[in-house]
Amino acid sequence: MPDLIVTPFLDDYLILRPGSAAGLKIPAHRYLELRTAASDMTMPSWLASRVQRTWGLDISHRRPDEALLIRDPSPYGHGRASYEVNNGCNWNCDHCVYGDKVHEGLAWEPRERLLHILRDAGVVWLELGGGECTIDRHFPETYALAYNLGMMVEILTNGSTLHRPSMLELLTTRRPYRVTLSVYGATAETFDGFTQRRGAFDHFLRGLAAASEAGLPLSLSVIITRKNVHEINAMRTLAHRYASRVREYGNMSPTFDGGADPLDEQAPDYIRNETPFTGCDAGHTSLNVNPFGLATVCKVSRDHPIPLLTAGVAGLARLGGIADRVLQRQGACTGCALQKKCTKCMPLVKMYRRADAPLNRYCQHA
Missing domain, CATH: 3.20.20.70 (Aldolase class I)
Incomplete structure (x- = not known):
């Protein structure tokens, strides 16, 4: 199994190691270089050096296709x-x-x-x-x-x-x-x-x-x-x-x-x-x-x-628009003067309302 994951993540490119909280951020040209290196069977020296410093892992003599799992970019961006x-x-x-x-x-x-x-x-x-x-x-x-x-x-x-x-x-x-x-x-x-x-x-x-x-x-x-x-x-x-x-x-x-x-x-x-x-x-x-x-x-x-x-994955293209609608303040929350101080998102407020919860559990007006 590969030791490292090379992946796009939102607007960044990361190198991660499963089981570790540590990670490396790399520029786009380094990510593209690693995708090429995986097919050329040549481990870049800069990568071996940074991996050694970050995780104490020696990959200098390993083939990129053995040590690295390189993920493709996604147009959907759900990280x-x-x-x-x-x-x-x-x-x-x-x-x-x-x-x-x-x-x-x-x-x-x-x-x-x-x-x-x-x-x-x-x-x-x-x-x-x-x-x-x-x-x-x-x-x-x-x-x-x-x-x-x-x-x-x-x-x-x-x-x-x-x-x-x-x-x-x-x-x-x-x-x-x-x-x-x-x-x-x-x-x-x-x-x-x-x-x-x-x-x-x-x-x-x-x-x-x-x-x-x-x-x-x-x-x-x-x-x-x-x-x-x-x-x-x-x-x-x-x-x-x-x-x-x-x-x-x-x-x-x-x-x-x-x-x-x-x-x-x-x-x-x-x-x-x-x-x-x-x-x-x-x-x-x-x-x-x-x-x-x-x-x-x-x-x-x-x-x-x-x-x-x-x-399919294309269905997720609709999710951002759904999020924008459900997060908007609705009902009695529309125009509330305390909106900027409210600690609850609208979906959570709706949960409390469905449960007929006491107002002081979710609203400052209590």
Whole structure:
């Protein structure tokens, strides 16, 4: 397998190494040179030198077609995507934004076509999630193909399968860009109660320890709700023991279909003040794909989905226009004098409205 990915990314050209957060930015003429070098079987000395300094990797005596995976430019420019492999989950957390976690997704052949479409769209960073993506029957093939197509893959997982030898072999032979797990408690009583699964804490710790021992790049999210807030300091300690990248989330949102149940899990003292929403790249340079291959602006805005398996990569040309429409302030938000201070995008506001959420959860007028 190639050690490095040479790829266009939006308006830049990058050299990336799977499993590493480090990267190199190169000018367009260097990218074109490397495409030529791959066919000439000559490793440029400038590249060997920079790779040695960045990763301590010696490629000076290797053939470019062995060491480099060189991706073609894409006219669509979608550099990032999230793919909900399967919304099914082996845990049953009340705060989950997926509501009823139905175990369903694409068969392998259409899924294989979907991943090629995302590659052709220009996607370099791909987030695989769910649900719990690692319990999907086609997860190993999905992950391996995304890696082999030259994507930097992040996995969102509860960690319950990371201790399995087959999973560790998959992730150590094809190293992910990042593995992100959530911390729901610091004791079995709290963690198992949170997930409503006996033994969940043991599986989480086994997976976390195995991933750490294997040297996988870990990121931990500390989820704060009324059920575990009494263990907040212990959860922080646990998270920092295993990862340098730790984030905290205390703001609960309605489910994607408008269910209000997650809002009941909110720990009131941990509703965070957020920065004003000033726009985002959703739909223009990033997108979300649900378990059935329907592409939308993001995870929150699921209106006007594009069926990628029938529309193909060309269908994504419509996504930017959809994004511009759904992000416009609508209804009671039109003309609001507090728009410049509003912390919620319009699709998120619509989620709260569908859930009949209290106004103080999403609007400054409260």
